[in-house]
Amino acid sequence: MLATSAIVFGGADTGWTFYTPYSIRTATAATLMAGGVFVMGFSGIMTGLNFIVTIHKLRAQGMTFFRMPLFVWAIYATAIIQVLATPVIGITTALLVIERFFHVGFFDPKLGGDPVLFQHFFWFYSHPAVYIMILPGMGIVSEVIAVFSRKHIFGYKAIAYSSLAIAFISFIVWGHHMFVSGQSELANLLFSLLTMLVAIPTAIKVVNWTATLYKGSILLDTPMLYALGFIFLFTIGGLTGLFLAALSYDVHVHDTYFVVAHFHYVMMGGTVMGLFAGFHYWWPKMFGRMYPERWGKVSWFLVFTGFNLTFFPQFFLGKLGMPRRYYDYLPQYTFLNQFSTVGSWFIGAGIIIMYVYFLWSLKYGAKATANPWGGKTLEWHIGSPPTTDNFAHTPVITEGPYEYGIKGKAIE
Ligand SMILES: [Cu+2]
Numbered sequence: 001m002l003a004t005s006a007i008v009f010g011g012a013d014t015g016w017t018f019y020t021p022y023s024i025r026t027a028t029a030a031t032l033m034a035g036g037v038f039v040m041g042f043s044g045i046m047t048g049l050n051f052i053v054t055i056h057k058l059r060a061q062g063m064t065f066f067r068m069p070l071f072v073w074a075i076y077a078t079a080i081i082q083v084l085a086t087p088v089i090g091i092t093t094a095l096l097v098i099e100r101f102f103h104v105g106f107f108d109p110k111l112g113g114d115p116v117l118f119q120h121f122f123w124f125y126s127h128p129a130v131y132i133m134i135l136p137g138m139g140i141v142s143e144v145i146a147v148f149s150r151k152h153i154f155g156y157k158a159i160a161y162s163s164l165a166i167a168f169i170s171f172i173v174w175g176h177h178m179f180v181s182g183q184s185e186l187a188n189l190l191f192s193l194l195t196m197l198v199a200i201p202t203a204i205k206v207v208n209w210t211a212t213l214y215k216g217s218i219l220l221d222t223p224m225l226y227a228l229g230f231i232f233l234f235t236i237g238g239l240t241g242l243f244l245a246a247l248s249y250d251v252h253v254h255d256t257y258f259v260v261a262h263f264h265y266v267m268m269g270g271t272v273m274g275l276f277a278g279f280h281y282w283w284p285k286m287f288g289r290m291y292p293e294r295w296g297k298v299s300w301f302l303v304f305t306g307f308n309l310t311f312f313p314q315f316f317l318g319k320l321g322m323p324r325r326y327y328d329y330l331p332q333y334t335f336l337n338q339f340s341t342v343g344s345w346f347i348g349a350g351i352i353i354m355y356v357y358f359l360w361s362l363k364y365g366a367k368a369t370a371n372p373w374g375g376k377t378l379e380w381h382i383g384s385p386p387t388t389d390n391f392a393h394t395p396v397i398t399e400g401p402y403e404y405g406i407k408g409k410a411i412e
Contacts (some may be wrong), residue, residue: 019050067397089121092118137272141308148221148227223278236269240258244258282379314340
């Protein structure tokens with residue numbers, strides 16, 4: 001039997017998690033949304049495969065695994081998650097569509113299905129997906145911290161391996177999204193414990209970045225400001241993640257603004273700050289033009305302070321019990337919400353300024369030299385912007401990526 005409402009155009013009213021059984025029953029465009037996720041999943045899988053094969057098969061002569069830039073290690077770890085986790089969300093969306101069309105009872109209890117099963121499938125992908133977003137940011141920060149400290153990165157291998165450890169652990173913690181969804185107490189306990197493991201490789205990175213700064217010749221250009229912002233904000237995001245991993249505390253703040261604040265400290269304080277660091281770091285390489293450094297700092301200041309004004313109050317709002325996913329709130333939450341609103345104006349202003357000066361620089365920015373930051377990795381040995389095929393001759397690599405002051409010494 002084919003449901004007449006199975007294919008509808010327009011928006012879906014399920015929210016981004018499209019939880020069952022509502023997403024099975026809704027008359028809005030849940031089928032098309034699931035189809036969109038399915039197609040997007042393939043682009044993720046193909047991208048991941050491409051990177052894994054390239055890293056294994058197409059390294060230049062002398063480019064051993066431990067001479068690769070840490071950004072490449074981060075992308076390698078990301079690609080592993082993309083290839084292994086994405087098929088699960090693909091199959092889940094396919095099952096959802098099959099259930100909407102043919103009423104096979106996978107997830108809807110009315111048809112004999114189990115809605116909690118859907119949550120398991122969903123988070124088995126969607127937790128690792130968070131690390132698909134954060135790992136490249138961590139990779140960018142590793143590059144920028146070394147270059148703008150003019151120092152060999154501290155703990156190269158520890159940072160490289162911790163990326164792989166984060167990728168591995170990301171697969172065994174998904175149940176922390178379901179502490180109040182009715183999974184067994186034993187499962188809650190195990191997922192709580194396993195989630196805390198994430199703190200170990202993450203802290204290893206933060207410690208190594210900080211140790212790299214120690215006694216470095218630190219240059220506070222815009223990429224570095226964003227990288228330092230990343231370390232500061234991401235550490236707050238990571239530590240509040242430990243609060244949420246703790247079962248007793250999570251039950252109290254589950255689905256409150258505490259989660260919203262934590263998530264933004266990780267995703268915006270982490271991923272977006274890393275992305276902005278990368279934009280500014282590689283902009284001259286990509287387009288052959290410098291952005292205006294002073295405006296870069298102004299924009300960074302607005303984004304960084306605005307971010308904290310916006311999201312720090314939300315930790316308090318959540319602890320006071322303000323639930324997420326509502327457009328309205330009780331009067332006692334007004335002041336902190338107004339704080340957040342004004343903070344968001346700062347972020348907005350900072351980002352608008354950034355977009356304006358990036359566009360401006362394409363035409364009017366000073367011409368970039370091949371290596372404006374004094375980087376040691378391969379991309380800084382070619383012109384800005386690079387020519388087609390990058391290199392006139394395939395380079396032979398004889399040293400590691402951050403050999404400041406110890407030329408010729410390979411990483412052991
Ligand atoms: Cu998670």
